[in-house]
Amino acid sequence: MQRQANTATANALAWCRSHGWLLGILVVCVFVELLLQGADRGYWGTRRWRTLAYLNGGFWIGLLHDWRPNYTAQPVTMFATYSFLHAGLSHMAVNMVTLLSLGIGVIVRAGQTGFVWVYLASLLGGAAGFALIGTTSQPMVGASGALFGLVGAWLAWDWLDRIAEGDFLWPVAAGVAGLILLNLIMYWAMDGVLAWETHLGGFVAGWIAALLLRDRAARG
Numbered sequence: 001m002q003r004q005a006n007t008a009t010a011n012a013l014a015w016c017r018s019h020g021w022l023l024g025i026l027v028v029c030v031f032v033e034l035l036l037q038g039a040d041r042g043y044w045g046t047r048r049w050r051t052l053a054y055l056n057g058g059f060w061i062g063l064l065h066d067w068r069p070n071y072t073a074q075p076v077t078m079f080a081t082y083s084f085l086h087a088g089l090s091h092m093a094v095n096m097v098t099l100l101s102l103g104i105g106v107i108v109r110a111g112q113t114g115f116v117w118v119y120l121a122s123l124l125g126g127a128a129g130f131a132l133i134g135t136t137s138q139p140m141v142g143a144s145g146a147l148f149g150l151v152g153a154w155l156a157w158d159w160l161d162r163i164a165e166g167d168f169l170w171p172v173a174a175g176v177a178g179l180i181l182l183n184l185i186m187y188w189a190m191d192g193v194l195a196w197e198t199h200l201g202g203f204v205a206g207w208i209a210a211l212l213l214r215d216r217a218a219r220g
Helices: 002-018 020-040 049-057 074-084 089-133 144-165 170-189 196-219
Strands: none
Touching: 002 020, 020 049, 020 074, 020 089, 049 074, 074 089, 089 144, 089 196, 144 170, 144 196, 170 196
């Protein structure tokens, strides 16, 4: 019995090590939202913490133009910090469940290093998409740009596999169409308050990152 317990513990630790970056991102996102939830309810801090978090960590298009930043590096750091903030508990929970399901699959396919590269590229691509196409004066927050990038990576790999094996490509096209439909439904359900530009930028960046990883592996 003790030997089985030790084996289970060793397997669990090995899994955590091989998924360390994924778990780290999840822990930070959950911690930040729970911290803000506690402040919202008056358990600690002040109820202004969420507002301050959005003001200093959200993605503001105006900061790329003539708005004055709250600190010198804000126009640069917001390209990453926006992804660790969420619009509420449900927003965070849905994104984290999605992160786990997609992230584990990407790690199986490309390893932990590959996951990090795809996630980082998608995170930055999502911000770039919002910066280039977005028109709102409101802040953009959430990890969904990076999550759409993980989907983009999976579809890119599926596309390459199908070409190599001579299979039909319509499942990939159906996957892309499904993502477009999902965004349309969410846009309607949320009365237009949806950063679809971030989803698009993240998807494109994730697709490109997956192709580059595949090409690098092939040359290696």
